Amino acid sequence: MNAKRNVSESATSRLSRLLTMVPWLLKRQGVEIAEVAREFDVTPAQVEADLALLFLCGTPGGYHGDLIEAEWESGKVFLGNADTIKRPLRLGVDEALALIVGLRALAAVPGIGERDALVRALAKLEAATGSAAAGSSRIQVVIDEGTSKETMALAQEALMAHRRIHLRYLVPGRDESTERDVDPMRVINFDAQWYLEGWCHRAGDVRLFRFDRIESLRVLDQDGTPPADAQPRDLDTGVFMSRADDQLVRLALGSGAAWVSDYYPTESIEPAKDGGAVVTLRTADTAWLRRLMWRLGSQARVLEPADLALEVQQGAREALKAYGTAPGSTVPSG
Amino acid sequence: MSTQPSAAVKTERLLNLVICLLYTRMPMSKAKIREVVPQYGATASEEAFDRMFERDKDELRDLGIPLVTEPLDAFFDDEPGYRIDRREYALPELSFAADELAVLGLASRAWAQASLAGPAAQALRKLKASGVERDDASLIGIEPRVRTAEPAFEKAKKAVLERIPVTFTYRAPGSGEGTTRHVQPWGIASWHGRWYLTGFDTDRGAPRVFRLGRIEGEVATAGKPAAYDVPVDHQPRAMISTMVVERDPQPADLRVRVGAGHSLRRRAVNVDDIDETWSRVRIDFTDTEAFADEISSFGPDVVVEDPAELRDSVIRRLTGALDPLPVIEEANK
Numbered sequence: 001m002n003a004k005r006n007v008s009e010s011a012t013s014r015l016s017r018l019l020t021m022v023p024w025l026l027k028r029q030g031v032e033i034a035e036v037a038r039e040f041d042v043t044p045a046q047v048e049a050d051l052a053l054l055f056l057c058g059t060p061g062g063y064h065g066d067l068i069e070a071e072w073e074s075g076k077v078f079l080g081n082a083d084t085i086k087r088p089l090r091l092g093v094d095e096a097l098a099l100i101v102g103l104r105a106l107a108a109v110p111g112i113g114e115r116d117a118l119v120r121a122l123a124k125l126e127a128a129t130g131s132a133a134a135g136s137s138r139i140q141v142v143i144d145e146g147t148s149k150e151t152m153a154l155a156q157e158a159l160m161a162h163r164r165i166h167l168r169y170l171v172p173g174r175d176e177s178t179e180r181d182v183d184p185m186r187v188i189n190f191d192a193q194w195y196l197e198g199w200c201h202r203a204g205d206v207r208l209f210r211f212d213r214i215e216s217l218r219v220l221d222q223d224g225t226p227p228a229d230a231q232p233r234d235l236d237t238g239v240f241m242s243r244a245d246d247q248l249v250r251l252a253l254g255s256g257a258a259w260v261s262d263y264y265p266t267e268s269i270e271p272a273k274d275g276g277a278v279v280t281l282r283t284a285d286t287a288w289l290r291r292l293m294w295r296l297g298s299q300a301r302v303l304e305p306a307d308l309a310l311e312v313q314q315g316a317r318e319a320l321k322a323y324g325t326a327p328g329s330t331v332p333s334g
Numbered sequence: 335m336s337t338q339p340s341a342a343v344k345t346e347r348l349l350n351l352v353i354c355l356l357y358t359r360m361p362m363s364k365a366k367i368r369e370v371v372p373q374y375g376a377t378a379s380e381e382a383f384d385r386m387f388e389r390d391k392d393e394l395r396d397l398g399i400p401l402v403t404e405p406l407d408a409f410f411d412d413e414p415g416y417r418i419d420r421r422e423y424a425l426p427e428l429s430f431a432a433d434e435l436a437v438l439g440l441a442s443r444a445w446a447q448a449s450l451a452g453p454a455a456q457a458l459r460k461l462k463a464s465g466v467e468r469d470d471a472s473l474i475g476i477e478p479r480v481r482t483a484e485p486a487f488e489k490a491k492k493a494v495l496e497r498i499p500v501t502f503t504y505r506a507p508g509s510g511e512g513t514t515r516h517v518q519p520w521g522i523a524s525w526h527g528r529w530y531l532t533g534f535d536t537d538r539g540a541p542r543v544f545r546l547g548r549i550e551g552e553v554a555t556a557g558k559p560a561a562y563d564v565p566v567d568h569q570p571r572a573m574i575s576t577m578v579v580e581r582d583p584q585p586a587d588l589r590v591r592v593g594a595g596h597s598l599r600r601r602a603v604n605v606d607d608i609d610e611t612w613s614r615v616r617i618d619f620t621d622t623e624a625f626a627d628e629i630s631s632f633g634p635d636v637v638v639e640d641p642a643e644l645r646d647s648v649i650r651r652l653t654g655a656l657d658p659l660p661v662i663e664e665a666n667k
Contacts, residue, residue: 011344012393018349020456023463039459053342057349059357060370084356087424088460092398093495095457098450102441106478117433124434128426132398135495138521138564140571141444141480170596175632177596189478192527215600259483291631298654315633316655322589322637323649 016089017042018050022068023088025079033075048072059084096129097136105141109189143189148211152187154219155196155211159184164224165198168215174287177215178202183226197233199226206230246282249289250303253277257299260292278303290315347373348390352399356423361404361415391416399423425460435462440477448482480524484546489553490531493519497564499536499557503550512550517542518562521570530578532570534562543577583618586625587640590615594635597628614639622647630655 017040024039025031037044051070058067058081069080091099103122107115126133158165169178180202188195193210200207206226248267253260254276261269266279283289286308293300293312302309350371355362368374368383377383394401400422406415430438438458445454482488486502493500500519503512519533520541528545535542589612590598590605599605604616619625626647629636633652638645 009341011341011348012397014341014345015348015352016397016456018345019352020459020463024459027463041455049342053346053349056346057353060354084353087427088463089398089423090425091457091460092453094450094453095460097495098445098454099438099441099457099461102444102454102478102480103437105444105480106437106441114433114437117431117437121430121434121437124428124430125438128428138494138568138570139491140521140523140569142523142525142571143478144526170600175594175596175635186477192524213597291633294633294652294655295627295631296655297630297651298657300655313656316652318634319637319652320649320656322634323645 014050018054019085019089021050022054022079022082022085025077026082026086029078030076033072033077036077047077051077054079054082091129091132093132093135096125096132097139099125100129100133100136101139101141105143109143143192148194148214151211151214151217152194154217155184156187158219158224159187161219162223162225164220164222166218166220167209168217169209170213170215174285175291181220182207182209183224183230185226185230185232199230206233208233246284247286247305248280248282249286249305249308250278250280252301252303253279253296254299257296260296260300286311294319343373347371348394351390352394352418355401355416355418356420358417361402361406361417363406363413363415367416425463428461430461444478444480446479448480449488450482482529484529484549486531486546486549486553487522487529490519490522490529490546490549493553493555494522494531496559497562498555498559499561500553501556502553504544505548505550515542515544516556517544520564520568521573522546523570523574525571525574525578530570530574532568532573541573541577543574545578583620584641586617586619586638586644588615588617588629589613589637589639590632591635595632598632598636619644626651 021036021040025036033044033047036047040047042050051072054068055070056067060066066081068082069078071078100122103118103125107118107122155165157163163184165182165184167180167182169180170176171178180200182196182198182200184196184198185206186197188197188208193212196209196211196214197206198209199205251260252272258277261277261279264281266281268280270278272278289302289308290312293302294316302312350373351367354367354371364384364387367387368377374383374387377386391401400419401416402419403414403416406413438461442454442458445451489500492498498519499516501514501516504515505512516536517531517533518536519531521532523530523532528547531544531546531549533542533544534540585603588595588598589608592607592611592613595615598615598617599613602615602617606614608614622644626644629638629644629648630651638648
């Protein structure tokens with residue numbers, strides 16, 4: 001969650017941050033303003049505004065000695081005289097839920113590392129949250145291994161032993177089977193799909209490989225340490241990464257295709273009437289987009305670039321020829 | 335970027351109120367509160383103060399702050415007093431080892447792209463207030479991410495937690511028309527990357543599983559909280575995995591261009607080459623619409639020969655791609 005708080009933040013959401021910030025700061029006297037901003041996902045200016053507000057608050061009386069002491073001129077934050085709110089507020093229902101459901105999901109993954117730490121953390125959390133966590137057992141996230149169990153075990157083995165692997169991998173966007181050597185970096189689960197992230201020698205770059213598209217995996221007797229500058233991608237910007245020099249594509253989506261804007265990283269989304277949207281995104285390869293458009297049928301249209309729109313139409317026309325269906329003829333709808 | 339002045343004044347007032355009510359050991363009267371919380375002193379009339387205080391109380395309770403009302407005097411309970419129970423307020427002293435905080439961080443980040451992202455991050459900050467820094471070197475081997483793309487998620491989750499009956503329009507698989515359903519929600523689970531709601535369907539008089547993505551429009555409240563009981567030991571996952579039975583697989587015959595359709599060939603029952611251009615691929619499928627999505631994405635490289643229902647679904651998509659809905663054109667303006 002990288003969104004900075006906006007101008008119209010409500011008083012209660014700010015209060016909630018302040019009540020968490022005070023205990024956090026009391027345990028970290030002298031912490032840099034920039035670090036506070038990072039931790040609380042706000043701008044440094046907002047941190048200073050928060051401190052200025054704390055400075056005006058205190059126990060009844062309103063005398064100097066009753067107010068919270070806050071000092072941040074040096075760029076380092078010092079806080080004092082805030083004993084009444086030195087402990088954080090108990091976890092709310094959603095807060096307790098998010099952590100407990102998350103830990104249980106992790107704990108249920110077979111063959112996971114750190115199981116001991118998971119069990120300890122879960123026990124402490126459950127004891128501390130009490131009734132807030134009452135319904136949490138009825139909310140579940142299932143991270144299952146799917147059908148790629150053996151391939152995953154091999155990949156993890158290679159990862160631990162720093163071995164290079166050889167993959168035969170299906171690139172569905174291009175409907176093509178490829179061979180490549182990869183230095184594994186980590187195994188991740190995203191939207192219930194398992195991925196191997198690694199340095200791909202064929203691409204000369206970091207790539208994500210979906211396990212269910214790995215046709216075969218062989219551990220090589222070769223060192224598989226990725227280059228020092230190989231950076232794992234930030235999962236929270238999505239697994240599909242685009243670059244500034246990629247081609248810009250504009251799509252009009254109907255309500256039945258609105259999920260596309262959640263699923264792929266977009267540069268902008270303009271909501272249209274009836275639940276649809278116009279989205280722009282960047283991509284190096286438009287083959288997958290063509291395929292997406294055929295699949296979405298009447299629910300989506302390429303606005304730009306024009307040649308992509310034309311390719312989609314030509315492909316659809318050619319495909320329909322095989323069914324003996326002339327464009328424009330009536331087709332059962334529903 | 336700063337908070338609006340009026341909101342800042344309100345935050346200050348609420349914070350002073352929290353501190354004041356935590357500080358006092360005895361319940362405090364409204365008159366006293368008005369006197370000691372400076373921002374209340376400025377309110378013009380008694381009525382204006384009353385209204386403001388009532389609203390503030392509600393908002394603090396909504397944040398989960400245990401603000402209690404108690405008689406000021408044990409013998410005369412005509413005037414209420416207020417305080418915040420310190421023990422109820424504070425997160426119990428917890429100390430987490432570095433590896434425990436590492437897995438808590440992982441659990442929190444799992445929601446980074448979901449509607450619970452905010453609460454998950456806030457929870458972690460509260461736990462970290464105890465002072466231990468997280469040890470990121472700890473390796474669990476996986477990084478999970480869950481999403482809640484379904485618009486119905488928030489309402490459904492709330493209904494499950496508070497046991498509130500709901501009603502919504504549901505598009506069952508295989509039928510185009512949405513029907514109105516009345517449900518007592520039991521649980522909610524993400525399974526194979528999709529969110530499902532379990533519960534008792536009061537129209538059908540039986541337990542049912544609903545895919546959140548098939549709910550159209552709003553999930554509306556149809557009763558009060560705690561209106562029914564959930565079966566003891568209800569396990570959403572178990573119910574979903576037994577009730578979401580995919581229909582029996584049926585075979586499809588496809589014509590697939592040579593050198594294309596790799597993902598289809600991989601799971602085919604049988605592949606025969608027809609000539610240099612085409613192979614005949616026999617493959618089992620369960621969900622017609624989902625399989626039609628996949629086949630359409632191959633464009634001219636895959637042709638459905640049988641069954642007709644699948645064929646029609648693919649033709650409908652391709653025809654649609656030639657001539658998208660007029661509503662889409664309007665979006666172009």
